Amino acid sequence: MTTTSITSWPSQVEAWLDQRGRPAWIVAMILGFILFWPLGLAILAYMIWSKRMFSCTSRRKARPFHGTRSSGNSAFDAYKADTLRRLEEEQEAFEAFLTRLREAKDKTEFDQFMEDRARTARAPRNDEQV
Incomplete structure (x- = not known):
């Protein structure tokens, strides 16, 4: 594995989850808690820190469909x-x-x-x- 592929997979996962919206993030967080609780906690912290958890804007408003x-x-x-x-x-x-x-x-x-x-x-x- 190259350094580029190691550093790019988190951004690919983030983009994949963003395409599917907040429910996908919540499912990922729940699965993280089930599999390994610190992972779920880390996802929850990231969701709060990046304002994905409490954001009032919808995905359509953030990225309008043209x-x-x-x-x-x-x-x-x-x-x-x-x-x-x-x-x-x-x-x-x-x-x-x-x-x-x-x-x-x-x-x-x-x-x-x-x-x-x-x-x-x-x-x-x-x-x-x-």
Whole structure:
């Protein structure tokens, strides 16, 4: 075995597991615990360290599918590329809308909190009236 093949097999395994997603990583971790518990612990630590365990992003978002294979029909390929581009733009616009909506809701809740707090501060307390 050469040094190149020894150093490349972990990256090949990682790429293979990444193609199959988080469930493949979890299965690998469980098998690691069953076969040799330090191996399972090492996989778990790697998943947490590389943010594969708690990542909110999906594989599609990290590596969007652009249909790299041609169908052989140039008109269809152009339509597909345009549709995928449009859908990605719509998704970005919708995510921006959701962000603005959350920010508006947070601002409304914060303004209400500050208003309640100011009202409480202006109201005379019972022990001050005596």
